[in-house]
Amino acid sequence: MPSSNSDTESLPLINRGRNAVRRVTSVWSGFRDFALRDNVLEVAIGLIVASAFTSVVNSLVADIILPPISLMWDQSLGENFVILKQGHNSTAHYNTFKQAQDDGAITWNYGNFLEKLIQFVVLGATLYSLAKFYSLFATESIIKYQTKCPACKKDISAKAKRCPFCTSWQDGREFNGN
Numbered sequence: 001m002p003s004s005n006s007d008t009e010s011l012p013l014i015n016r017g018r019n020a021v022r023r024v025t026s027v028w029s030g031f032r033d034f035a036l037r038d039n040v041l042e043v044a045i046g047l048i049v050a051s052a053f054t055s056v057v058n059s060l061v062a063d064i065i066l067p068p069i070s071l072m073w074d075q076s077l078g079e080n081f082v083i084l085k086q087g088h089n090s091t092a093h094y095n096t097f098k099q100a101q102d103d104g105a106i107t108w109n110y111g112n113f114l115e116k117l118i119q120f121v122v123l124g125a126t127l128y129s130l131a132k133f134y135s136l137f138a139t140e141s142i143i144k145y146q147t148k149c150p151a152c153k154k155d156i157s158a159k160a161k162r163c164p165f166c167t168s169w170q171d172g173r174e175f176n177g178n
Helices: 004-035 038-070 097-103 110-137
Strands: 082-085 106-108 146-148 155-157
Touching: 038 110, 097 106
Parallel strands: none
Antiparallel strands: 082 106, 146 155
16 A cells, blocks of 8 residues: 555646646637637738739739730840949959949849839739629728818728717718808
8 A cells, every 4th residue: 555645746747747738728819719720810811812922923024014014125024124333344244233233333123123122012903803803792992982081181081970080970960150
């Protein structure tokens, strides 16, 4: 028969194990409640879809739209640049801005900027078109139209009856003397 002394020594060890299990379970359930909430999953899925959508639009711009535009120059639109300061070999002619950078020249890469600007405009127009298309089938539009409050001049929802900033009525009853 074991002594009562060994039972009391093992009891705190058992309690520590139970407390550790309780803490791990609490941390796991807290993480699960955070990570599996609806809005966190929606954001994660939205980011994944947005990343894929962006790569498709970038491919559309780089592979379909920019090549015909590049026909105006002898090279790709992104390769157009101006030398602001010659590099170490001041008599060199640079065919690409990579060659100019390797020689230490300072360049103004306007072609790369134009390429990124076209990608931005096409991506923005495509997203706006998708939002308009979505609003045809949804009960609530993604695009929120805004107007300026006549009293405080802050941007507010076009559907607002009162301004959330200054609480003035948007139907003009305060300005009509009613």
